[in-house]
Amino acid sequence: MNDKSALSIEQFKTYEPIASLSTERLEELITLITLDSPGIGVSLFREGDIDNQTVYLLEGDIQLVSSDGDMNRVISAHDDAARFPLADGQPRRATATALTRARVIRIDNSILDYMMMWDQMAVSENTVTNSEQESPSSARPQSADSGEPDRSWIRKVRHIMAFEAMPPANIKQLLEKMQPVEVRAGEVIIEQGEPGDYYYVLTEGKAQVTRSIRLASLEAGNSFGEEALLSGGKRNASVTMTSDGQVMRLSKEEFDALLREPLLARIPPDEARVRVAGGARWLDVRHAREFHHNHMPGADNIPLHELRMRLDELDKAAEYICYCTTGKRSAAAAFLLVQNGYKASVLNGGIQVMPQDLQRG
Numbered sequence: 001m002n003d004k005s006a007l008s009i010e011q012f013k014t015y016e017p018i019a020s021l022s023t024e025r026l027e028e029l030i031t032l033i034t035l036d037s038p039g040i041g042v043s044l045f046r047e048g049d050i051d052n053q054t055v056y057l058l059e060g061d062i063q064l065v066s067s068d069g070d071m072n073r074v075i076s077a078h079d080d081a082a083r084f085p086l087a088d089g090q091p092r093r094a095t096a097t098a099l100t101r102a103r104v105i106r107i108d109n110s111i112l113d114y115m116m117m118w119d120q121m122a123v124s125e126n127t128v129t130n131s132e133q134e135s136p137s138s139a140r141p142q143s144a145d146s147g148e149p150d151r152s153w154i155r156k157v158r159h160i161m162a163f164e165a166m167p168p169a170n171i172k173q174l175l176e177k178m179q180p181v182e183v184r185a186g187e188v189i190i191e192q193g194e195p196g197d198y199y200y201v202l203t204e205g206k207a208q209v210t211r212s213i214r215l216a217s218l219e220a221g222n223s224f225g226e227e228a229l230l231s232g233g234k235r236n237a238s239v240t241m242t243s244d245g246q247v248m249r250l251s252k253e254e255f256d257a258l259l260r261e262p263l264l265a266r267i268p269p270d271e272a273r274v275r276v277a278g279g280a281r282w283l284d285v286r287h288a289r290e291f292h293h294n295h296m297p298g299a300d301n302i303p304l305h306e307l308r309m310r311l312d313e314l315d316k317a318a319e320y321i322c323y324c325t326t327g328k329r330s331a332a333a334a335f336l337l338v339q340n341g342y343k344a345s346v347l348n349g350g351i352q353v354m355p356q357d358l359q360r361g
């Protein structure tokens with residue numbers, strides 16, 4: 001049903017609006033689509049549905065019918081109309097039913113938006129790069145002459161999960177709000193024990209994270225400095241450049257508005273109980289001693305400070321509801337999980353708001 005091997009980039013280039021995507025982006029897109037083969041009489045979607053999908057007809061004939069009589073037409077995969085998404089728009093304005101055996105491509109709209117956004121960014125990046133090549137006198141990327149911001153760092157950060165998971169509209173703002181800072185080897189970007197002020201993305205050079213000992217090496221494309229902003233605590237480690245380079249930084253206020261709020265799903269106790277009954281898992285990110293004192297029934301315990309090292313103990317297919325006492329440490333934990341491609345949310349208010357659910361010992 002989902003054999004995409006027969007799909008070619010050439011074929012994709014006949015569909016609107018995805019025809020405007022670069023070949024690189026189309027190759028990525030093919031891996032993310034769903035292929036569906038509805039039988040005769042089966043509905044692809046119904047009028048009023050909000051399925052957040054773009055659907056293209058690959059093979060067969062379908063009928064589109066709306067209840068107000070405005071639409072009643074048959075579309076065959078050979079028609080020119082099949083180059084466009086079927087009854088585009090949400091909620092759906094018509095019901096689509098297969099008249100023959102059909103094959104359709106379904107693409108998640110947020111993925112499509114994201115792909116379009118990245119290609120637009122790449123275009124503006126190339127425009128800047130080309131104009132720099134034409135005028136070698138503009139040595140600084142952010143030249144006062146052109147007034148154009150340097151976007152060449154975008155490519156390096158494209159795969160940061162926090163950015164992948166965010167709505168495309170926010171990405172644009174994020175790119176505008178992040179400030180470039182040139183840094184030298186030996187410069188301490190973050191000092192352990194200080195309050196959190198900025199979130200950083202390393203775009204050039206190398207850095208190391210230390211807390212008495214060296215914890216990790218960072219390279220272009222890595223982000224850091226999110227934990228103190230999320231937990232409201234102090235910086236838990238120092239980050240020092242080991243070569244000259246560049247960081248992009250985002251103030252705490254912008255981080256809250258653009259990354260924290262859109263990415264962190266906070267769920268109230270009632271909803272959390274329902275989700276756990278439906279298969280979600282409690283993840284207790286307090287210290288082991290706190291966990292042994294009391295915890296949610298069936299919870300896993302990975303203390304926040306161990307989470308980075310123990311991510312591989314978690315299941316990417318599972319949904320985790322992170323909790324601590326108040327919701328602060330769990331916000332940092334859920335952000336880390338989402339950033340690494342896990343499904344995670346935060347128990348709003350922490351377990352202090354649901355003492356009756358706790359299991360002792």
Ligand SMILES: Nc1ncnc2c1ncn2[C@@H]1O[C@@H]2COP(=O)(O)O[C@H]2[C@H]1O
Pocket residue numbers: 190196209215216223224225226227228229234235236237238239308
């Ligand atoms: N083990 C680790 N590996 C990589 N980065 C880390 C590690 N521990 C802490 N950090 C980062 O170092 C940052 C120090 O400041 P924060 O506590 O705000 O956020 C922290 C993390 O982003």
